Amino acid sequence: MTTVGTYAPQPGAAPLPRMIAAQAALETKMLLRNGEQLLLTVVIPTLLLVLFSSVDIVDTGKGRAVDFLTPGVLALAVMSTAFTGQAIATGFERRYGVLKRLAASPLPRWGLMTAKTASVLVTEVLQVLLLTVIAFALGWSPHGNPLTVLLLLVLGTAAFSGLGLLMAGTLKAEATLGAANLVFLLLLVGGGVIVPLDKFPQGAQDVLGLLPISALSDGLRAVLQHGTGTPWGDLGVLAVWAVAGLGAAGAFFRWE
Amino acid sequence: MLPADFRTRRFQAVGGYLDSWAMRSETVVQVQALVKRYGSKTAVNGLDLTARAGVTAVLGPNGAGKTTTIETAEGYRRPDSGTVRVLGLDPVREAGALRPRIGVMLQSGGVYSGARAEEMLRHVAKLHARPLDVDALMERLGLGSCGRTSYRRLSGGQQQRLALAMAVVGRPELVFLDEPTAGLDPQARRATWDLVRDLRADGVSVILTTHYMDEAEQLADDVAVIDAGRVIAQGSPEQLCRGGAENTLRFTGRPGLDVGSLLKALPADCSAAELTPGAYRVAGKVDPQLLATVTSWCAQHGVMPEKISVERHTLEDVFLELTGKELRS
Ligand SMILES: Nc1ncnc2c1ncn2[C@@H]1O[C@H](COP(=O)(O)OP(=O)(O)OP(=O)(O)O)[C@@H](O)[C@H]1O
Ligand SMILES: [Mg+2]
Numbered sequence: 001m002t003t004v005g006t007y008a009p010q011p012g013a014a015p016l017p018r019m020i021a022a023q024a025a026l027e028t029k030m031l032l033r034n035g036e037q038l039l040l041t042v043v044i045p046t047l048l049l050v051l052f053s054s055v056d057i058v059d060t061g062k063g064r065a066v067d068f069l070t071p072g073v074l075a076l077a078v079m080s081t082a083f084t085g086q087a088i089a090t091g092f093e094r095r096y097g098v099l100k101r102l103a104a105s106p107l108p109r110w111g112l113m114t115a116k117t118a119s120v121l122v123t124e125v126l127q128v129l130l131l132t133v134i135a136f137a138l139g140w141s142p143h144g145n146p147l148t149v150l151l152l153l154v155l156g157t158a159a160f161s162g163l164g165l166l167m168a169g170t171l172k173a174e175a176t177l178g179a180a181n182l183v184f185l186l187l188l189v190g191g192g193v194i195v196p197l198d199k200f201p202q203g204a205q206d207v208l209g210l211l212p213i214s215a216l217s218d219g220l221r222a223v224l225q226h227g228t229g230t231p232w233g234d235l236g237v238l239a240v241w242a243v244a245g246l247g248a249a250g251a252f253f254r255w256e
Numbered sequence: 257m258l259p260a261d262f263r264t265r266r267f268q269a270v271g272g273y274l275d276s277w278a279m280r281s282e283t284v285v286q287v288q289a290l291v292k293r294y295g296s297k298t299a300v301n302g303l304d305l306t307a308r309a310g311v312t313a314v315l316g317p318n319g320a321g322k323t324t325t326i327e328t329a330e331g332y333r334r335p336d337s338g339t340v341r342v343l344g345l346d347p348v349r350e351a352g353a354l355r356p357r358i359g360v361m362l363q364s365g366g367v368y369s370g371a372r373a374e375e376m377l378r379h380v381a382k383l384h385a386r387p388l389d390v391d392a393l394m395e396r397l398g399l400g401s402c403g404r405t406s407y408r409r410l411s412g413g414q415q416q417r418l419a420l421a422m423a424v425v426g427r428p429e430l431v432f433l434d435e436p437t438a439g440l441d442p443q444a445r446r447a448t449w450d451l452v453r454d455l456r457a458d459g460v461s462v463i464l465t466t467h468y469m470d471e472a473e474q475l476a477d478d479v480a481v482i483d484a485g486r487v488i489a490q491g492s493p494e495q496l497c498r499g500g501a502e503n504t505l506r507f508t509g510r511p512g513l514d515v516g517s518l519l520k521a522l523p524a525d526c527s528a529a530e531l532t533p534g535a536y537r538v539a540g541k542v543d544p545q546l547l548a549t550v551t552s553w554c555a556q557h558g559v560m561p562e563k564i565s566v567e568r569h570t571l572e573d574v575f576l577e578l579t580g581k582e583l584r585s
Contacts, residue, residue: 006392007458009429012385013356022382030370097365101422104330104360105383108352256332 013106023107023115028122031085040080040184041127049073049131052194053138061196063225070135070142071220072193077127078153079191079213082120082160084184090116090168091176100256109255120157128153143227149220152231155238156216162245163212169253187213192221212241282309284430284461285329290338292324292485299324301485302338307463311456313472314465315571316482317579322465323363325482326432329463330360343430356384359428361419363435367407373418374403377425384426393421398447412439420448424455431455433464437471449475469572479571483579496574503542503568505550507561508534514557521553522546542566 013019031037052058053066060068093099102112132140167176189195190204191213197205208214219234285307292300300321305314314322327333328340331347331354340347345354367376374394381387394400397417402410410418416439423431436452437445452462452475466472472479473493481489481496489496511533518538519528526540538550547566554561 005458006388007424007427007455007460009357009458009460010386010427011357011429014383014385019383022379026368026371026375026379029375030368033370093368096367096369097362098368100332101360101362101366103332104355104358105380106356106426107383 016108016111019107020111020115020118023102023112024118024122027089027116027119031081031089031119031123034089037085037089040084041077041123042130045073045077045080045127045131046134048076048194049134050138053135058195059199060194061198064139064141066135066138066140067142067225068196068221069194070131070140071224072217073131073135074128074153075156075191075213075217075220076188076193077131078124078156078216079160079187080184081123081127082157083164084180085123085164086116086120086161087164087167087176087180090165091171091173091180094168094254094256095173097256103255117157117161120161124153124157142224144223145229148223148230152216152219152223152235152238155235155242156212159212159216159238159241159245162242162247162249165249165253166245169249169255187211192217210237212238215241283307284309284343285312285463286339286341287325287329288339290325290328290340291336292321292328292333293336299485300328303482303486305480305487305490307461307480308478309459309461310477311452311462311464311475312478312480313476314463314480314482315467315469315472315575316465320482321485322482323434324485326434326463326465330358330432331355356426357429359423359426359431361423361431361433361436363438366419366422367415369406369408371407372404373399373407373410373414376407377418377421380422381425386427388425388427390425393425396447396451397421398444413441413444416440417444417448420451424451424460428460430461430463433462435465435467437466437468445471469570469575473571481575481578488578489574493571497569497571503540503566505538505542505547505564505566507536507550507554507564509536509554509559509561510534513559517557518550518553521549523549542568 014022031041049066049069052060052069056065090099099112103109107115164180167180171179187193190200190208191211192208193213197208197214197218200208209218215234215237219231219238222228222231222234283306285305287303287305290300290303290305291298303321303325305325314326316322324333328335329342329347331342331351334348342354343357347354371379374390377394378390381390391400394403397420399414399417399421402414405414407415407418416436420433420436423433433452437448440448449471452464455462462475464475476493478490479493479496480487511530513530513536515528515530515536518536519526522528522538523540523546526538526546528536528538530536538546540546551561551564
């Protein structure tokens with residue numbers, strides 16, 4: 001027997017920051033609990049870093065392999081979370097009516113998107129911490145201004161998030177799953193992550209250089225490996241992708 | 257259909273809960289001339305529906321437009337034409353003000369497949385200012401033992417109950433439940449009915465869709481029957497049962513009674529017939545007065561009516577009569 005008035009209406013939204021924090025925490029938990037997501041975001045980048053730093057399989061040019069690989073793997077980590085992981089998760093949330101149900105909750109849509117971004121950023125912080133520790137253990141010696149590195153990571157996240165959400169919000173969940181994994185694989189090989197872009201023919205290099213993953217890995221490498229000041233070209237490419245991707249996602253995203 | 261202890265409950269009540277009688281006149285959902293198309297398919301075709309405070313059940317064959325109508329009221333769909341007001345607000349333009357005040361249970365889905373039942377319910381509770389006690393609600397809906405089970409591993413009925421819990425946990429004024437008892441076992445169905453009754457008693461309005469006529473009869477103050485995108489009947493279950501179809505009184509007696517004389521004793525809109533020798537049927541508005549008329553006619557004619565029975569039409573009869581017996585596509 002319930003006591004009287006248990007269900008008497010007392011409607012009201014929780015304070016906005018609390019809603020967004022709760023949503024971000026839940027999204028992060030869902031991501032960290034998902035085996036396939038962990039494979040993409042943690043296991044693959046870590047394995048690539050360890051494997052290619054210790055075994056001389058690809059020619060990474062002059063200098064230590066770990067100094068070449070770490071920036072590339074950091075770029076890959078950003079792509080795996082902001083693009084692949086976010087696209088797949090959001091695609092299935094859309095498919096299973098989670099986005100729809102949350103749209104009827106007091107959390108506004110932009111609040112949900114803010115929470116998603118926060119969850120991506122939290123995951124990236126964990127990834128960067130893990131990869132940096134491993135890289136240092138492998139003898140990594142980074143250069144450059146950490147703030148420039150941060151700017152590159154943030155712009156890269158924006159660019160990849162836009163593309164990931166565009167995919168999740170327009171394609172079927174299964175199509176997103178397949179396409180996001182395929183793109184991940186292609187960009188892993190052709191985006192200067194572990195294979196230097198100058199191994200490709202000149203014509204291909206020009207095109208590949210404009211991909212967001214190439215811009216991010218090239219930019220990070222310029223700063224961290226070579227101590228370049230500000231890689232304006234790469235930042236510009238990322239900014240264009242970010243504006244185009246987020247704009248298109250905003251225009252074409254379907255909630256159900 | 258108020259609980260027996262309704263009066264005492266009323267006086268014990270605290271806080272902002274409204275007097276149920278006064279409350280009944282208040283309109284919670286007003287739909288006027290609603291048209292909603294999906295491409296070339298018209299799902300809702302000039303639908304008018306007024307739901308007052310209390311429990312409103314929306315009935316209708318598959319594909320009639322129930323979900324479309326409800327989801328338009330929830331703010332998911334923009335009407336192609338017509339107006340929708342929920343708690344006096346436009347569900348699309350004033351969504352921000354409306355959302356905290358309503359609870360929503362979708363016909364299916366709505367939960368992260370990897371989320372645990374309790375985790376998800378706690379999350380929805382956190383989005384509200386003064387949510388219900390999550391443990392008590394889980395217990396009440398029989399979810400106590402599967403709080404740590406992930407959504408994709410819950411049984412269909414458990415998933416339904418979790419979705420129901422998510423709809424009420426924020427203490428809304430108005431709850432939309434799209435087929436809340438589809439696929440539930442009898443105990444879970446009763447638990448859902450009891451919860452709906454308690455919501456009503458505490459002043460929460462409920463709009464639910466169902467294919468179960470007994471559910472509508474048990475729970476609803478008002479029933480709206482939708483067919484092919486329009487409301488074809490609306491009223492209390494009693495009104496619908498009385499209005500739509502005639503009721504029947506049967507009795508057996510000696511064969512060959514003077515049916516003409518019986519007919520003269522009856523009100524004008526009744527009919528009487530001897531179906532098989534000794535089996536008589538009176539059709540019309542069957543009320544105590546009619547029963548008295550028939551028995552006194554029998555007394556005057558020295559007839560001992562045996563096996564006298566009154567068949568009230570159920571909502572199911574009325575529904576089938578209104579919407580036809582053939583299967584819809
Ligand atoms: N998203 C959609 N796209 C296209 N057609 C749709 C969509 N949703 C519903 N319909 C069509 O609109 C009509 C009404 O559907 P709706 O879901 O409102 O029916 P319903 O009364 O809820 O049915 P049920 O009892 O089966 O749940 C159906 O013919 C359906 O095929
Ligand atoms: Mg439906």
